[in-house]
Amino acid sequence: MKMLDLAGPFEVFAEAARFGARYELEVLSSDGAPVRSSTGMRVPVDGAVESATDVGTALVVGGDSLPTAPISSDLRAAAASLSRRAARTASVCTGAFVLAAAGLLDGRRATTHWRHARLLAAAFPRVRVEPDAIFVEDGTIFTSAGVSAGIDLALALVERDHGEEVARSVAQSLVVFLQRPGGQSQFSPSLTLPRPSSPVLRQVTDAVAADPADDHSVPALAARAHVSPRHLSRMFRQEVGSSPGRYVEGVRVDAAIRLLHAGQSVTACARQVGVGSPETLRRMFLARVGVSPRAYQQRFRTATRDAASALNDEDLR
Known part of the structure; x- marks a missing residue:
């Protein structure tokens, strides 16, 4: 027990x-x-x-x-x-x-x-x-x-x-x-959806994970898989239980979490994961993680980073 x-x-x-x-x-x-x-x-x-x-x-x-x-x-x-x-x-x-x-x-x-x-x-x-x-x-x-x-x-x-x-x-x-x-998602090290079984769809999801900021619209992903957008959406629903858009959003939030752990600002995270603006990233975080990116970073930053921040604040004073 x-x-x-x-x-x-x-x-x-x-x-x-x-x-x-x-x-x-x-x-x-x-x-x-x-x-x-x-x-x-x-x-x-x-x-x-x-x-x-x-x-x-x-x-x-x-x-x-x-x-x-x-x-x-x-x-x-x-x-x-x-x-x-x-x-x-x-x-x-x-x-x-x-x-x-x-x-x-x-x-x-x-x-x-x-x-x-x-x-x-x-x-x-x-x-x-x-x-x-x-x-x-x-x-x-x-x-x-x-x-x-x-x-x-x-x-x-x-x-x-x-x-x-x-x-x-x-x-x-x-x-x-x-x-x-917030919910349990904020404690999970990964928000990404299940890895697909078919090689075609796995190639698509690997490309999304490799560069979350790239163009991952449904037409772009369908072209990468050499299938129609409708067929791609059907494959996503069958293999990962999500639409392509929701999958891409999850990968981007996951990437943003890693960047926040590394000390990046919310604005930098939004730019690097391709969501456009800090407000867009905030809405995605609230929907998937239950807290804002800033609140998440403050809650899970390390004691070492806290000490460094306190030292910098002291220097500024």
Whole structure:
């Protein structure tokens, strides 16, 4: 299990007690045995799932092996059993794979860590995966994105239980966002769409990636592929699930992200990726990443760059 998947939400619920909320926290495993965490620390538990009574929220945490290893029958049964006794069921990060394997997400919207969202959708086609969401509520089932998003989910549950003021006080006390801006896309190292399978379309997408600022209009891309614009659009929809224009936009945003990490200005990024103006890049960022280019750069710039900026500011003064 991922240690922060458990510790993050538990800190939120425990902190809420300082502001009038009351939660009784129990850690359970399928068989009542301690569980080893991602840090190597063994986590003691209060008992087995079968011993649980009067469950308000059943929270299933994630683990590194859950997306790639078969979910054991006892874990599936434990999740299903606990959910039946709970007023609501939630998962953190890859805990969504446990809920999905237990059939609890069938026909529902859900999310998980951005790295595993496509795998969740492929492995469980009856689940409507929302890869950019920080957390998703569908009826009495809640799922959250990766790791620290369990804190966002727990704050949302506190807000539902005790109101916005209590949730805000908890967020301020823990020095976290009550509702963080943007979605998971801002944490993903790449926004690009799946690589196509056909050599013809792969040649086109490779050319777009090699020079995002070039003319990548549909007629230009179709000429490069030696097909009609209509046929090219059909190929894009079939192989990457997107229109050519949307694909090119994604590659340009991806390229802009790399330039922002390198310290380029928003204006320079817009020029180098071929979007024309900073305002156009801003609209693309807000639509795809959920935050502006400037906000993204400020949020993810390195401590070294922060120190250098502070030194330059001191020199200017």
